[in-house]
Amino acid sequence: MANTVYVQTAANLFCGDDDPTKSKHLTLEEMRLPSLEENYGEHTPGGALIGVEFSLGIKKLEAGFKLKGFDPNLLSQFGLGSKQRNVYTSYGVIVDKRTGRAIESKAIIEARLGRISQDAFQRGQLAGCDYALNEIVSYQLWFDNKEKIAWDFFTNVWRIDGIDQNADENTILRIGTA
Template sequence: MAPNFFLMEAANLFCGDHDPTASKHLTLSEMQLPSLTEIFQDHHPGGSLFQVEVSVGVEKLLPTFKLAGHDPGVLSLFGLGTKRRHTFTSYGVIRDKRTGQALEAKAIIEGRLGSIEPETFQRGEMQSHDYAINEVMHYEFWWAGKEKFYFDFWTSEWRVDGVSQNADENRILRIGSGV
């Protein structure tokens, strides 16, 4: 197959899916989906000449975003104001540069708004606020209507391209959908 090139052209964020007016398309200036970073530990057994790395899991997910101006509705979602997690849904327009087709990227994140960092106010410049979503217990990433990643802490489910990555482990441990 010929190489391809996909480019994100636009994005939107909903802070709280229960409110269809919670769209941030007019103030969203940055959206950083969580990095997927595997955790490795060094292991140098007594009977081996070489040290090796072994995978022991995945680092916590930490999505961030930036909104221009002030947003009192988002401020109310801050962790100290509520102990509940909220759903944040991000949509992106991805352009297939080879065909010109617009594709949807969608991320669904359940977590707590754990950080709000206002930029320094300077007269004549627009002040923005940086936000971080902590305590992510559920994360989904969809590409062109197909599930790419799915993580749910409560059911111990981790899927890539719709295929469970830990079904054997869940089945053996009698956890969630693996039973």
């Protein structure tokens, strides 16, 4: 891949998979995909001069979005109103600044809508709501129709660029991924 700069220029979000009536393209102000962050544990051996930190896995995933206006349909997806997780699919337009080509990015998140935080009302201002996605149990990130990241809590799958990073561990622990 030649040196270039990729810039996201547009986004859309479906709250409840790809049902066309659930598109948020008119109200979406912000979409926060999960941050990828490792957990580390520190260790300073008794006979060592300098300590070290070891990677111990990946922290839980959190994501969210902000919509302008009020969305009564999302209230029924919130926390105790819904005992199940929902699928949230985000599409982005990424422009290759070298060639001008528009590229699709896609994120699929299975989660619970765990927080709805309304902006304060001010006359003459367009208020909105911040939404938090919690209890994320599945996450996929696609770029240019290629899977970049795939993680599933229940099957213990962790793929990067289509390669299962957890295959050896799953084999040793006799965890099926089918």
